[in-house]
Amino acid sequence: MGLLSILRKLKSTPDQEVRILLLGLDNGGKTTLLKQLASEDISHITPTQGFNIKSVQSQGFKLNVWDIGGQRKIRPYWRNYFENTDVLIYVIDSADRKRFEETGQELAELLDEEKLSGVPVLIFANKQDLLTAAPASEIAEGLNLHTIRDRLWQIQSCSALTGEGIQDGMNWVCKSVNSKKK
Amino acid sequence: MKLKRFLLRYYPPGIILEYEKGGALRTKSIDLLDLSPDTDVEELISEIRRTEPLITASRIDQVKQLVRRLQEKLGQQENRRFYLFKALQAHILPLTNVAFNKSGSSFITGSYDRTCKIWDTVSGEELHTLEGHRNVVYAIAFNNPYGDKIATGSFDKTCKLWSAETGKCYHTFRGHTAEIVCLAFNPQSTMVATGSMDTTAKLWDIQTGEEIATLTGHSAEIISLSFNTVGDRLVTGSFDHTVSLWDVSSARRIHTLIGHRGEISSVQFNWDCSLIATGSMDKTCKVWDARSGKCVATLAGHEDEVLDVCFDLTGQLIATASADGTGRVYSAASGECTARLEGHEGEISKICFNPQGSRVLTASADKTARLWDVASGVCLQVLEGHTDEIFSSAFNYEGDTIITGSKDNTCRIWR
Numbered sequence: 001m002g003l004l005s006i007l008r009k010l011k012s013t014p015d016q017e018v019r020i021l022l023l024g025l026d027n028g029g030k031t032t033l034l035k036q037l038a039s040e041d042i043s044h045i046t047p048t049q050g051f052n053i054k055s056v057q058s059q060g061f062k063l064n065v066w067d068i069g070g071q072r073k074i075r076p077y078w079r080n081y082f083e084n085t086d087v088l089i090y091v092i093d094s095a096d097r098k099r100f101e102e103t104g105q106e107l108a109e110l111l112d113e114e115k116l117s118g119v120p121v122l123i124f125a126n127k128q129d130l131l132t133a134a135p136a137s138e139i140a141e142g143l144n145l146h147t148i149r150d151r152l153w154q155i156q157s158c159s160a161l162t163g164e165g166i167q168d169g170m171n172w173v174c175k176s177v178n179s180k181k182k
Numbered sequence: 183m184k185l186k187r188f189l190l191r192y193y194p195p196g197i198i199l200e201y202e203k204g205g206a207l208r209t210k211s212i213d214l215l216d217l218s219p220d221t222d223v224e225e226l227i228s229e230i231r232r233t234e235p236l237i238t239a240s241r242i243d244q245v246k247q248l249v250r251r252l253q254e255k256l257g258q259q260e261n262r263r264f265y266l267f268k269a270l271q272a273h274i275l276p277l278t279n280v281a282f283n284k285s286g287s288s289f290i291t292g293s294y295d296r297t298c299k300i301w302d303t304v305s306g307e308e309l310h311t312l313e314g315h316r317n318v319v320y321a322i323a324f325n326n327p328y329g330d331k332i333a334t335g336s337f338d339k340t341c342k343l344w345s346a347e348t349g350k351c352y353h354t355f356r357g358h359t360a361e362i363v364c365l366a367f368n369p370q371s372t373m374v375a376t377g378s379m380d381t382t383a384k385l386w387d388i389q390t391g392e393e394i395a396t397l398t399g400h401s402a403e404i405i406s407l408s409f410n411t412v413g414d415r416l417v418t419g420s421f422d423h424t425v426s427l428w429d430v431s432s433a434r435r436i437h438t439l440i441g442h443r444g445e446i447s448s449v450q451f452n453w454d455c456s457l458i459a460t461g462s463m464d465k466t467c468k469v470w471d472a473r474s475g476k477c478v479a480t481l482a483g484h485e486d487e488v489l490d491v492c493f494d495l496t497g498q499l500i501a502t503a504s505a506d507g508t509g510r511v512y513s514a515a516s517g518e519c520t521a522r523l524e525g526h527e528g529e530i531s532k533i534c535f536n537p538q539g540s541r542v543l544t545a546s547a548d549k550t551a552r553l554w555d556v557a558s559g560v561c562l563q564v565l566e567g568h569t570d571e572i573f574s575s576a577f578n579y580e581g582d583t584i585i586t587g588s589k590d591n592t593c594r595i596w597r
Contacts, residue, residue, distance in 0.1 A: 002531030003573050050276040080317050
């Protein structure tokens, strides 16, 4: 990757390239999701202390996905990465009910960010492989997603571990980019 | 004109003359870039006398001694093995660039955590944290050889000037409309040049904090820039595939170097300001005549993008780093590839010579930095320990200490 490639992925991208920001609380499964997208091994994943970037091809697009660490002390730095974002993907651990309020607050703050205004948001209700996972509908209600009026949004249940639901989510991403970019 | 005293410069070899003219103290240097332990001293002295009127008959013995001292230094065989001296938990987010001051007593690290930190090389202690930027601190520099000031360029579109001693911010340079990704002090340390994703470069006055000029002409992001040794020229490399050569005092473009077929990754002058080396995503490095702006050599051979290029301090060699995972060393005069540096298991993002010009240091995505023998291309050492890719690396002036900065948030000192 190297610093130079980071600069290249930083600039406003041509029509066929899409810049996707992957955010969410720590332990939500962002890096697993990223690796699953890139068809990489997901057996040794540790908390992300910085960021990971991967490019994947999908439906004629090159998706440049930025996975940003979600631990509390590094959340204030999320805004380092807002510039030129085409789609925001927000990942939620559907089984961690104790932190629904916290994750809802973080999401609300993101949606208030000027640099992300109008950016389509996909919410992945992740970890649906766990028995205790809340269904997407319950999370949507808890987060008041239906009150979002200033952008396209979608909630998709998925399991980053098994891969289930991820493709459906990415299809929505490409569709919403299509309506914006082309 | 009256000669006051001599100063010795080891790298690149030279003798600095301090003299008086019209009541003011001035300096000039006699560069001895071709000097080797086998150079005939008598012959060299008579050549110096022919071109330098300040060297009179009474000074000859003194100059002879200085030349011998330089030859001695050049003849020293450095077979140091580096070991990990300290691993610094430097930042809470990935590092970007690292840089030493001239003496090597301290160094600086930039980071995604929006700070730049100043470190004591010997103790590994943090001396200051430079706080104030609102986004990634990407480009950093000491005003060497003085080393009393630091410039930081940030994704927040500003550049800041700091005191290296107190950590106090002198000025914030505002005006760029996109991320600042490269910067440099001029050799006189009177101005800073910044290059930005907004396609312009700017010159800033260190004293007043004001903008001196905006260099417009590139049609895409400026990614690399460098002053020549004299400080009257600036070269900029851009994602628009071109390289521009600027006259610093008038801020006018003198030449546009056209020929690369891909984005430019890196640009640099050689010591005597006669050549410019440029690296490109088109997998080549080109060498240009700095006076005419004509391409004098295309260094081909890499199988993927060239990500970094550099001259050795004498300007006789060029090293290139590539996404193909190899490095190469070329003769600047002939363009001939003299060594291939093969062994990394990932792209090489940074490459530099030690000040002596006998070793090359490479930083790679394979989490290692490697040390190579310039003459043979043999890998002498693999510096292992980082747990993520290495973004930057540097030698100190003595060539006996190395620092590496990584995506793993740490900085390592090797001695």
